[in-house]
Amino acid sequence: MAVPELPRLPDLSDPQIRGAACVWCGVGLIAGQVVDLGERPCRWLTHKASWFPRACTSCAGRPAEETMS
Template sequence: MAPTPHALPAISTLSQRQQRGMDCVHCGIVLTAETAVDLGPRRLRIADHITHWFPRACRRHPKGVTS
C-alpha cells in the first residue's frame, strides 16, 4: 500500500515559485538541491485534464508539517 501524501496548502494559494518547487510550499524559503526535501508527486485536476505537480519543502517541513 502506498503511503498517504501529507496535506499541503492549496495550490491556488502558492506562488509560482512554490508550485515549481523552487521555494518551500510551507514557508516560502528559497530551496537549493542541498536543502530541498521532495514531497512526492501530487495529482492536480485542471478542467477535465489530470496532471501532476512536484512540491518540495525545506528541512524544517520535511513531511508537510507546518510547525
Template sequence: MVATRQLPAVHTLTEQQQRGWSCVWCRTPLGTGLGADLGEQRVRPPAGAAYSWFPRECLDRPTCAGQYAR
C-alpha cells in the same frame, strides 16, 4: 519522501512553490540538493486538463518542520 501531512491547496501556491523551487510552507528558495521532496502530486481542476506539481519543503528550518507539522 512522500508527504505525511496535508499539503496546501495548489491554487494558493506560487509557481515557484508548485515546481519545488521554493518551500511549499514558507516560500524559502530551495537550491539543487536542498529541501525534501514531497512527491509528485496530481491535480484535476474543475475546468481544464489534469496536471502534476512537485512540492518540496525545507530540511532543517524549525519554522517549517515544527510550525506546520500536524
C-alpha cells in the same frame, strides 16, 4: 514521518508550485537542502496533471501541527 496536508494550489506562488520554493514557508530552495514530497495528482480546470511539491529541510522536519500553523 507523516507529511502534513499540503496547501491548495491556488494559494501558492509560482515558485512554490514549480518546486523552487518551500511549499509551506515559501523560502527559496537550495540544492542539497530540499525534501521532495513526491508526485501529487492535480486537476486544473479540465486538465489532469501532476505536480511535485518540495519543502525546505526545516519545514519538512517539523511535526504536522507546527508546519500548518
